[in-house]
Amino acid sequence: MWDCPRILKCGERIKPLTGPGLETGQRLLGFDVPRENMRVLSIGTGASTFTVDADAQKGGVAQWAFMRSFNAAARAQSKNALGQAFLLLGKPNVVRIDPPETDRPIAMDDVDQSLRELPEMARSLAEGSGHHINGLFFQEPVQAFIRCPKR
Secondary structure, eight states: OTTSHHHHHHHHHEEEOOOTTOGGGEEETTSOOOGGGOOEEEEOOOOBOOOOOHHHHHOOHHHHHHHHHHHHHHHHHHHHHHHHHHHHHOGGGEEEEOOOOBSSOOOTTOHHHHHHHHHHHHHHHHHHHHHHHHHHHSSSOOOOOOOOOOO
16 A cells, blocks of 8 residues: 555654644654645546456456456555545545546557547546635645755
């Protein structure tokens, strides 16, 4: 589960400590910020629709064993990591945006299909989640970013 970036960051930043005013003894590592003040925006890369091709329909274990089990394990791991983030931070503080499942996944090097499909998909997801994300992430003022000095 720790190879998923969102849960890794939560696990790195939360450490058990005790003290007055700290719910359940949790606070961020090195800061007096309760875990409820952390927010996660998790943006998914999409998933392929589960299909059964002709070879798998006629075949046996060999056609199903490797890729189907790998894909199922990867999807389960991602869902588990999201659930862990919900438990660590509270469900209202974690937002997941996922493109809809598709039966035509975009290959990593397919620039043409990416340019055709991704901008409209991004626009649709932003329109659907934008107000919620704006309210959760962009309403409170933050301190100005200060670049760390180069070593």
